[in-house]
Amino acid sequence: MSEQASQPGPVRQDGEAPRRTVVVLAAGLGKRMKSAKPKMLHEILGRSLVGHVLAAAEPLAAARTLVVVGAAADQVRAHLAEVAPAAEPVYQAEQRGTGHATRVALAEAPDVSGTVVVLTGDTPLLRPDTLAELVRVHEEADNAATVLTAAPADVSGLGRIIRDEQGHVTAIVEERDASPEQRAIREINSGIIAFRAADLRATLAELTADNDQGEEYLTDTIGLLVKAGRRVGGYVAVDATETLGCNDRAQLAQLAALLRDRVNGAWMRSGxxxxxxxxxxxxxxxxxxxxxxxxxxxxxxxxxxxxxxxxxxxxxxxxxxxxxxxxxxxxxxxxxxxxxxxxxxxxxxxxxxxxxxxxxxxxxxxxxxxxxxxxxxxxxxxxxxxxxxxxxxxxxxxxxxxxxxxxxxxxxxxxxxxxxxxxxxxxxxxxxxxxxxxxxxxxxxxxxxxxxxxxxYSGGPQKVVERWTLTRRAGTPAADAAAAALGEPAAGATNDTPGVAAGGTAGDPGETAARPSDASGQPGSWTATGIEDPVPGTGSGTSA
CATH class of the missing domain: 2.160.10.10 (Hexapeptide repeat proteins)
Incomplete structure (x- = not known):
């Protein structure tokens, strides 16, 4: 069941809706999928992973939607042309992290202003209402950035959200770097962030690849914004499963089952x-x-x-x-x-x-x-x-x-x-x-x-060769049954001439001892050569 689109976010004091840009990160190949098909094009419930994300973002009424492509770029471009022709593919030649991918996207849109919403292309359970609420909170609070967070039952391996006493986000700490107190936090980073365009562009320019992976991380922009004195907010998704990503076939099946349950539940509640x-x-x-x-x-x-x-x-x-x-x-x-x-x-x-x-x-x-x-x-x-x-x-x-x-x-x-x-x-x-x-x-x-x-109707009259079973299949259960039906003793002899009944000659199978036809010779009576339907061809066998 298609999900109801939310209303666009707040209107500025000048009466115009805030300008919005959506950036979808879809450049990864997804090696753990072990597939010739790019990860983003794998489907659940009739739509590709990236297609689900684009559908969730559609109610934001973005002025531009930029999709960063890289691995198997031609396949992804062709798919986008089919399912989201308004989306603009942006090529990332080298996959050097989420921050670098976002910078590549903005380089293709130097005039971007207002709100930039950065989405990951492998989160197909994201709801339109959740994105709309994230953007509403972000724009009404006039935050430099607002992170979509979640509180799943299992937070292992996920970055934790650190907040101050006012509830503002002060840091995203990866689990490997977290203290025991920070690991006890249940709120995690989804990787989906709404930015003020100018602040995003400024912090992207400061990113470095000084980490174990040698990549530029988009999440590092949060620390840079806080360090610069900018306010960062967080919006907690009501349903933590919305933020689940897909890295392999097992997770693909898990996401499909979750979406199936959501869709079926909506239909059942609708009658x-x-x-x-x-x-x-x-x-x-x-x-x-x-x-x-x-x-x-x-x-x-x-x-x-x-x-x-x-x-x-x-x-x-x-x-x-x-x-x-x-x-x-x-x-x-x-x-x-x-x-x-x-x-x-x-x-x-x-x-x-x-x-x-x-x-x-x-x-x-x-x-x-x-x-x-x-x-x-x-x-x-x-x-x-x-x-x-x-x-x-x-x-x-x-x-x-x-x-x-x-x-x-x-x-x-x-x-x-x-x-x-x-x-x-x-x-x-x-x-x-x-x-x-x-x-x-x-x-x-x-x-x-x-x-x-x-x-x-078609075909000639039906041909009947009487006593054929008795002579050609003598000694078989069929011949014995026929003999009993005719009141004759079972015969053991077999005529070795194919197609010739007892008393007949080769090429003359119909000349047998036959029941005599009636005096009128009306169709339907037995003759030496066969039996005809009283009204030829009407034995249609039709059925209701």
């Missing part, structure tokens, strides 16, 4: 039922309607929308898919599909891109669709492939139907009209049209158009 939130993953870009029910083991990804009163799951993945109000999608996978109101999908269905189901349409068990439009009330109940096809309203597609859409060179489209009934095991060889109210018989291969109201 959505989640039967098992721990196995429900909803991207931050997804929307879900009131009274929707999300069953266990569901993933809703990308631009997916779920309408009011719809049921999704269990065991369902929807990507960029629209589910209408009151629809049901069970044990299915869908991508770039539209499921209309009150439709039924699944179980075990696969809706591929371009699928569109109109109101009350049904896609049943083991059905795959692609670039297919299914009209209102129409049904494809089982075991079928519907690709590059349009099906009208209130039409029933028989089981095991395949729309044969590919001739080895190109894919072509077929159309089935409204109120049509197609037989089981049909093949529609594209391009072909079946008109409104038409029927097709079971097993039909439809290669030519079928006019409205017509019946189309």
């Amino acid at each position: 959505v039922t989640m039967v098992d939130p721990a196995t429900t993953w909803v991207d931050v870009t997804v929307t879900v309607g009131v009274d929707a029910v999300i069953e266990p083991h569901v993933q809703l990804r990308g631009a997916t929308t779920v309408g009011s009163g719809a049921t999704v799951g269990p065991d369902t993945t929807l990507v960029d898919t629209e589910v209408g109000a009151g629809a049901s999608v069970v044990r299915a996978q869908a991508q770039s599909a539209v499921v209309g109101p009150e439709c039924s999908v699944g179980p075990f269905a696969y809706l591929r891109p371009g699928t569109r189901l109109h109101r009350k349409a049904k896609i049943g068990t083991y059905v795959e669709t692609k670039n297919a439009e299914i009209g209102a009330g129409s049904k494809v109940p089982h075991l079928s492939y519907v690709g590059d096809a349009t099906i009208g309203e209130q039409t029933n597609i028989g089981a095991a139907t395949v729309f044969v859409n590919y001739d080895g060179v190109r894919k072509q489209h077929s159309t089935i009209g409204s109120f049509a009934r197609t037989g089981a095991d049909n093949m529609f060889v594209a391009p072909v049209q079946v008109g409104d109210g038409a029927y097709t018989g079971a097993g039909a291969v439809i290669r030519r158009d079928v006019p409205p109201g017509a019946l189309s």
